[in-house]
Amino acid sequence: MASSTPVSVDSAGVSGDAGRRPALRRLPSFIGVVLVAALAVIALAAPLLVGADPLAMNPRARFAPPGAAHPLGTDQFGRDILSRVVYGTRISLGVGVGSVAISLAVGLALGSVAAMREGVVDDVVMRTMDVLFAFPAILLALAFVAVLGSSARNVVLAIGLVYIPVFARTVRAALLTVKHREFVEATRALGRAELSTYARHVLPNALAPILVQASLSISTAVLAEAALSFLGVGTQPPTPSWGGMLSESRAFMEVAPWTAVFPGTAIMLAVFSFNLLGDGVRDYLDPRLTNL
């Protein structure tokens, strides 16, 4: 995608030292799995992990620096930053996974129709995808949210819509590669219906690149959500979101730098974790790409 984020493009190579021992090569992926699992636990068990209410204001504790009472300090309303960062995980992961699910579902349907039908249907679907692909992703997402209205649900929808072409292209390319292989021709020669051939033989053998794309796209979606919230059109205050917290911190960052440092670190860690996981999924499902 001309307008895609850098994460989704050629992510091969980091773990590409063929000479390294297998255990050492798998270490980054393992770290990625552990970090993503930790993020999922934090998101699910947020109320058990932090005592403070992320929305509770305390004017007496405004801009308290990190300390025993507030490990990551407080913001301009005296709200506990640790609590807000922990609850913000729910929004980031929810939007990340939700929007990729939308892109994947619609992209799978469109890419499958294009690949299985070919001809005019393929041309129409893929040229439409080219049009969506032409816009800078964040600009199109901004425009969708501007039209649909600012809310977490609409952000999921907007990011999901913007990244549909990425999945439609990946699915189509993967299916076309498998579709013309001999074993698929053989099932056709045996008289099996087109839909059955697709579901039982073509799709299962084309899943690797699609799953790799999905795992790498979550980090892109997390970044996009943070950017939209940062720009004020994503998750709306007072709901804690990392991008929104960063945006609010801009007015006070010289007196309370911790209000900017911790939400940003959370975004970076989440994106880093999903990138490592994505690389790991790629190495596991499609080892040929690892040593590019």
Add this chain to the structure above:
Amino acid sequence: MLRFVVRRLIVLVPIVLGVSVLSFLLLYLIPGDVVDILMGTESGDPARLAEMRKLFGLDQPVLVRYATWLGDLLHGDLGRSFVTRRPVTAEILTAFPVTLQLTVAALVVALMVGVPLGLLAAVKRGSLGSAALGGLVLVGLSVPNFWLGILLILFASLYLHWFPPQGLLLVWQQPLEAVKQLAFPSLALGLALAAMVMRMTRTCVLEVLAQDYVRTARAKGLAERGVIGHHALRNALIPVVTLVGLQFGYLLGGAIVIEEIFSLPGMGRLVLRSIAQRDYPLLQGILLVGGTTIVLLNLWVDICYGLLDPRLRR
């Protein structure tokens, strides 16, 4: 080559038309219409509303309105901003150079940082330094550009006691001031692309170094510096430059956020203003220009690649 360019241009026409259709139709997703937005809470008199709808051509079928809009567009008329009443074309022409110079500066940063480090990672393959550079790539790809921008401002104000110059500064008018203004924004915007360039350079240099002609160059006694500089890097740079060209859209998108942080009066601020003020003709114009720019840039990259690699012209 001419046939290749003509073929690419023919493919381009429906995509540009599609970009215009999407930019135009976006207004129809808004609850209500333009008149409701302009009148706000004053919309009481139905006769006046009907008169205004007629004035804006809203009583016409969608296809007629699109054809009129497209006709105006071909004459360089994108309508007028709801808020400033200035022509949208004029608004965009003022802001676009700011965004263009920021994205070009970010490209320069990405190439200046990414290519040497990528080359180093390839040459020192298997070493601890190469592994560290690999880790640096992952970190570079994970740092949100807007957070990096905030940290740079924080660093500059707290430790350097320095604030970049503000306002509309163009490199071709006030080079020194413009470069000062662009230093931090281009670094924030270009870092992720630098990580990508580094990864791509490393991969491509390693591929080239494994080729027979490199072995031949070494066998005839060419110094390692000559092998790397004349053979490996020169050939490896073709896909790197292509990658950079294709990522222009990513940079344009990133510029929206970076311009907001550094208060640069470019397309990013314009798009945010159009959204905040519900200035839909302006938003429509920005979408059209953004989409068309990317399409034309992709064409340019395709043509360059076709010139460099004759196999692609077929």
